[in-house]
Amino acid sequence: MRVLLVEDDRLLAxxxxxxxxxxxxxxxxxSNGEDGQHLGETENYDxxxxxxxxxxxxxxxxxxxxxxxxxxxxxxxxxxxxxxTDKVDGFKAGADDYLTKPVxxxxxxxxxxxxxxxxxxxAEPRITxxxxxxxxxxxxxxxxGLPLKLxxxxxxxxxxxxxxxxxxxxxxxxNEKAYEGDAEVDSNSLEVIIARLRRKIGRDMIETVRGRxxxxxxxxx
Numbered sequence: 001m002r003v004l005l006v007e008d009d010r011l012l013a014x015x016x017x018x019x020x021x022x023x024x025x026x027x028x029x030x031s032n033g034e035d036g037q038h039l040g041e042t043e044n045y046d047x048x049x050x051x052x053x054x055x056x057x058x059x060x061x062x063x064x065x066x067x068x069x070x071x072x073x074x075x076x077x078x079x080x081x082x083x084x085t086d087k088v089d090g091f092k093a094g095a096d097d098y099l100t101k102p103v104x105x106x107x108x109x110x111x112x113x114x115x116x117x118x119x120x121x122x123a124e125p126r127i128t129x130x131x132x133x134x135x136x137x138x139x140x141x142x143x144x145g146l147p148l149k150l151x152x153x154x155x156x157x158x159x160x161x162x163x164x165x166x167x168x169x170x171x172x173x174x175n176e177k178a179y180e181g182d183a184e185v186d187s188n189s190l191e192v193i194i195a196r197l198r199r200k201i202g203r204d205m206i207e208t209v210r211g212r213x214x215x216x217x218x219x220x221x
Contacts, residue, residue, distance in 0.1 A: 002026040004048040006036030019105040024155040033057030044176040052079040067094035074115035120163040130218035161216040170213040
């Protein structure tokens, strides 16, 4: 899962990004509204965390531009503005959730996961595919009831596949969701990650769809 964080407080942005990366999210940071709006319009994110009081372009204007341009990614507003009218304005602009500062990062992570899960069409947090289970609220993968040990990259790719189980996920999308914007990516890195995942969850669960991408499905008997 890849998240856009638009926050002009550098220390807070680093704190939030560190917490999200600890939970296996890939995080891109924009320190002003202009850069944030551009990234939200041109990159493929699972969700965005958006401050309102931003330099250059305020957060509400950024959000309205995203929605007007057809960008439907889930947006969580994180701001010091705690007035009722501020919250109403935020939701009218197109926000999916609203938190006020200071915030516990644990709550932020849980709300973010819920937004991503619901945006993918899952009302319940536990997603099952054969012997594999993904708790999209806690981020835990289990195989036959036992927790899986995954690297951050493996987790992001597998989460993307599980949130779209039985659907072909394009190679480009998997790469976009696995890596942060400034990462250097080898041409065969996705194949390496898929190979490692197959060894951990079963070779037949991840299907290669030639010329397109990958699909996760229950193992054949």
